[in-house]
Each structure stands twice: as C-alpha cells, then as structure tokens.
Amino acid sequence: MKAPLIKFVDVKKSFGNNYVIKGVNLSIYEDEITVIIGKSGSGKSVLLKHIIGLIHQDSGKVIFRGEDIASMSRKNRKEFKRNFSYMFQENALFDSMTIYENIALPLTETSLFSKQEIKKKVQMRMEQLEIQGTSNKYPAQLSGGMKKRVALARALITEPSIVLFDEPTTGLDPVRKNGVHAMIKSYQEMFGFTAVVVSHEIPDIFQIAQRVAMIEKGKIIFQGSVEDIMAYDSNDEVGRFINGDGDFME
Amino acid sequence: MITKSIENIGQWTIGQVERIGRIFIFLFTGVFHIFTLPLQIFKIIEHTWFIGTKSMVVIVLTGIFTGMVLGLQGYYTLIKFGSEGMLGSAVALTLIRELGPVLTAIMITARAGSAMAAEIGVMRISEQIDALETMNINPVRFIFSPRIVASIISFPLLTALFDVIGILGGYVTGSLMLGINGGIYIYRVTDSVVMADVTGGFIKSLVFAVVVTTICCSQGYFTHLQTRGGFGAKGVSFSTTNAVVNSCVLILVFDYAITYLLL
Numbered sequence: 001m002k003a004p005l006i007k008f009v010d011v012k013k014s015f016g017n018n019y020v021i022k023g024v025n026l027s028i029y030e031d032e033i034t035v036i037i038g039k040s041g042s043g044k045s046v047l048l049k050h051i052i053g054l055i056h057q058d059s060g061k062v063i064f065r066g067e068d069i070a071s072m073s074r075k076n077r078k079e080f081k082r083n084f085s086y087m088f089q090e091n092a093l094f095d096s097m098t099i100y101e102n103i104a105l106p107l108t109e110t111s112l113f114s115k116q117e118i119k120k121k122v123q124m125r126m127e128q129l130e131i132q133g134t135s136n137k138y139p140a141q142l143s144g145g146m147k148k149r150v151a152l153a154r155a156l157i158t159e160p161s162i163v164l165f166d167e168p169t170t171g172l173d174p175v176r177k178n179g180v181h182a183m184i185k186s187y188q189e190m191f192g193f194t195a196v197v198v199s200h201e202i203p204d205i206f207q208i209a210q211r212v213a214m215i216e217k218g219k220i221i222f223q224g225s226v227e228d229i230m231a232y233d234s235n236d237e238v239g240r241f242i243n244g245d246g247d248f249m250e
Numbered sequence: 251m252i253t254k255s256i257e258n259i260g261q262w263t264i265g266q267v268e269r270i271g272r273i274f275i276f277l278f279t280g281v282f283h284i285f286t287l288p289l290q291i292f293k294i295i296e297h298t299w300f301i302g303t304k305s306m307v308v309i310v311l312t313g314i315f316t317g318m319v320l321g322l323q324g325y326y327t328l329i330k331f332g333s334e335g336m337l338g339s340a341v342a343l344t345l346i347r348e349l350g351p352v353l354t355a356i357m358i359t360a361r362a363g364s365a366m367a368a369e370i371g372v373m374r375i376s377e378q379i380d381a382l383e384t385m386n387i388n389p390v391r392f393i394f395s396p397r398i399v400a401s402i403i404s405f406p407l408l409t410a411l412f413d414v415i416g417i418l419g420g421y422v423t424g425s426l427m428l429g430i431n432g433g434i435y436i437y438r439v440t441d442s443v444v445m446a447d448v449t450g451g452f453i454k455s456l457v458f459a460v461v462v463t464t465i466c467c468s469q470g471y472f473t474h475l476q477t478r479g480g481f482g483a484k485g486v487s488f489s490t491t492n493a494v495v496n497s498c499v500l501i502l503v504f505d506y507a508i509t510y511l512l513l
Contacts, residue, residue, distance in 0.1 A: 086384035092377040
C-alpha cells in the first residue's frame with residue numbers, strides 16, 4: 001500500500017473553550033481526489049486549513065511526505081507551501097483587482113517570470129477555464145460560476161501539485177454545482193494534481209471522489225472508498241448522514 | 251467575587267499586552283519588508299496617490315479656513331495690545347509648529363486612515379488575507395509596507411501644503427479683510443519662522459505618518475481577533491471606528507511628547 005502524502009496524527013484544535021477537532025487521524029493520498037464530508041460546523045474547513053498552515057493545531061502532527069509540518073524550517077515551509085493552492089469557499093478574489101490581476105497575482109508576487117511570460121500563462125489558464133474576455137472585468141461583475149472558475153484559474157496558475165477546495169459549490173444552484181464538480185474532476189485529470197475537497201454535497205460529490213473521509217464532532221468516523229461508504233447501513237451514524245436522515249442532526 | 255475581579259483585571263491586562271505586542275510586531279514586520287526585494291514601487295506610487303494626492307482638497311480646505319480663523323482670532327487678540335503687526339508671526343508659528351502637523355494628520359486619518367482600516371478589514375473577513383498566505387505572499391508586506399512608505403512621503407508634504415495655505419488664509423483675513431499691511435504680515439512670517447520650527451513640524455508629521463498608518467492598518471488586519479464590536483460587517487465597522495479614534499488620540503499624545511522633547 002502506498003504511503004500517504006498528507007497524514008493527520010491525533011490532531012486536536014480548540015478555539016477558547018470550543019473544541020473543534022478532537023483527535024483526528026486521517027491519510028490523504030497522492031493524485032487522488034479525497035473528499036471530506038460532514039455536517040456544518042463539524043470542523044471540515046478547520047481541518048483543511050491545518051494542511052496549509054492557516055490554522056495551527058494545539059497538539060498532534062500534520063505530516064507531509066513524512067515530515068512534520070510544524071517542525072519544518074522556514075525555508076522548507078516556504079518550499080512546502082509552493083506545492084499547494086487553496087480555493088476558498090467564497091472565492092476570496094481581490095475586489096479591487098481585475099480578473100487578470102487576480103489570476104496573475106501569485107506569479108507577479110512570488111515568481112521571477114517576465115511580464116510577457118506571466119501574460120502568456122494567465123491567458124492559457126483563462127482559455128482552459130473558458131473565462132477569456134473577462135480580463136479587464138472585476139469580480140463583482142461576474143456570475144457565481146464564473147467567479148469559481150477565476151478562483152480555480154488563480155489556484156492553478158502556479159501549477160500546484162495539491163489543490164485544497166473549501167466547499168467549492170457554496171451558493172450555487174444544482175446545475176452549477178454539478179458543473180463545478182465536473183470541472184474539478186476534469187481539471188484534476190488534465191493537470192494531475194492531488195485534490196482535497198471539503199463538501200456536504202451528498203451524494204453529488206461522490207461522483208468525483210476517489211476517497212471519502214467523514215468528520216463528526218471533531219473526529220474522523222469514516223475513511224475509505226465511495227463504495228465502502230455507500231455500503232453503510234442506513235441505521236448507522238455514517239449511513240444516516242449520507243442518506244440525509246434528520247435524526248442524525250440531533 | 252474578589253478573585254473573579256482580580257482574574258478579570260489580569261485577563262484584561264494580558265489582552266492589552268498581547269494587543270500592543272501584536273501591533274509592534276506588525277509595525278516591525280512591515281518596516282522590515284519595505285527593504286526586501288523586489289521593491290514595491292508601483293504599489294507605493296498607487297498608495298501615495300490615494301493617501302497624498304486624493305487628500306489634497308480636504309487639506310487645502312481645512313488649511314485655508316484654519317489660517318483664516320487664526321487670522322481673525324489673532325487680530326482681535328493682538329489689537330488689544332497694539333501688536334496686530336505680529337499677526338504674521340502668530341499665524342505662521344502656530345501653524346508650522348502645532349496645527350499644521352496635527353490637523354493634517356487628523357484629516358488624513360479621517361479620509362485615508364478610515365479607508366485603509368475598512369478596506370483591510372473587509373479583506374480579512376472575506377478571507378483575502380488568508381488567500382495571500384496560501385499563495386506564499388507575505389500579507390504584511392503586501393498590505394502594510396507600501397502604505398507606510400506612502401504615508402511617510404505624503405504626511406510631510408501635505409503638512410507643508412497645509413502650512414502654506416494656512417498662512418495664506420491668515421493673510422486673507424489679516425491683510426485683505428482687516429487691513430494689516432501685507433508687507434508687514436509677510437515680513438513677520440519670514441522673520442519669525444526659523445529652521446527649527448520647520449524641522450519640528452516635519453518630525454511630527456513623520457511620527458504621525460507611522461502612528462496613523464500602523465493603527466489604521468493593524469485595526470483592519472486584526473479585525474477577526476476583536477470580539478467586542480461583533481463579527482463580519484459589524485466587526486469591520488468597529489475596527490474602522492477604533493482606528494480613527496485611536497489614531498486621533500495618539501496624534502495628540504505624540505504631539506505633546508514630541509513638543510516636550512523638542513522645546
């Protein structure tokens with residue numbers, strides 16, 4: 001069995017007296033789409049933010065390619081971050097920048113590419129994501145679906161090997177939701193990145209998932225394949241959640 | 251009961267020390283990154299335009315009326331002692347030493363400082379600052395460093411503008427409206443103002459630039475950490491109000507401290 005790319009070992013996190021993550025053990029594998037599901041407020045996004053260091057755990061370890069992220073040197077951590085891109089729930093596009101500037105930002109700020117090279121790369125990504133013609137527009141002038149594509153273009157501009165998606169379909173209608181799922185799947189195949197997707201779009205998200213983890217009350221209560229989770233008894237905690245059983249919420 | 255009170259005081263003290271520490275770290279990180287390559291020349295120009303050029307109208311307006319009211323008040327005070335010819339000195343020294351730097355800083359706080367706090371606060375609550383971190387971009391360098399350089403450029407220049415316009419305002423009321431000889435007014439201005447007065451005003455404007463920009467940017471940047479004013483839009487509104495109030499109070503506190511040290 002292959003070694004995990006990212007591994008959570010007994011990770012705990014609290015905000016004041018609110019214990020959000022209560023000892024998570026989770027493995028994420030390279031070149032796969034791992035989906036983390038769970039009800040709202042169960043700690044999915046907090047878990048995702050631990051991977052990229054936006055939130056630091058109180059105890060436990062987050063291990064990347066066998067190395068504890070917390071004990072990485074400054075240089076290694078910078079190098080480690082270069083592997084990642086993060087697509088935020090609300091896109092986090094810069095309102096005062098044009099679409100072109102938004103997509104080009106990671107390159108203009110952190111790379112040594114010339115203006116021409118950056119322009120070429122941005123145009124290529126915009127074509128791939130079918131958002132040509134929006135270069136001089138501002139995020140507020142685009143539809144929800146277009147904004148998602150812009151956010152994805154920005155996330156992919158640095159050619160990351162791992163992309164983290166935090167509830168990428170929030171606020172979209174069912175058609176656009178499926179469109180975003182299909183987009184993640186097709187671009188994951190096209191660019192070959194490892195994807196970690198936080199979602200509560202069940203069962204739609206299972207269409208693109210290769211591995212599923214379920215978090216409940218700050219703990220991972222299931223991790224495995226889509227087939228495994230679908231086979232769960234509908235009376236079980238996991239089964240009740242994926243079947244949308246209201247009693248589960250109590 | 252007593253234990254609880256002591257505990258609360260302790261918690262409040264720790265909170266304040268943490269807050270001040272955070273602001274100082276923010277300031278030092280921002281200043282350090284002014285000099286890290288590549289230099290952010292275009293962003294500095296952009297912010298100088300926003301803080302400096304776009305504040306010129308408000309500075310001209312406040313400067314002219316401040317000078318005019320100083321001319322008016324000064325004239326009716328000095329005439330009691332038969333010294334109305336000293337009006338030029340009174341207006342120029344008051345403006346260059348005190349009112350110029352202080353009022354300029356307060357007006358920039360109201361116009362550009364509040365905008366900085368609100369803009370950065372919105373960036374914080376909409377995860378734009380987190381996005382910068384995930385892109386390996388240092389948010390303090392990106393957000394704060396160009397603004398502090400722009401303020402250091404803009405504050406002294408706007409203060410100089412305020413002083414000149416204010417002296418002209420004093421001339422309008424003193425000479426054109428109340429009949430003091432214009433030549434005497436100008437002579438008194440040039441005769442009484444020495445380089446130390448200008449340097450003092452310049453030092454004040456530089457300190458105010460650092461204070462105002464640090465307070466306003468840090469209030470926006472740490473919007474998510476404040477809990478008293480609420481979260482989201484309310485949090486941003488609370489941070490913006492705090493930024494303006496704290497900046498204005500600190501301008502006056504630092505004004506006293508610098509005046510005391512310079513005299």
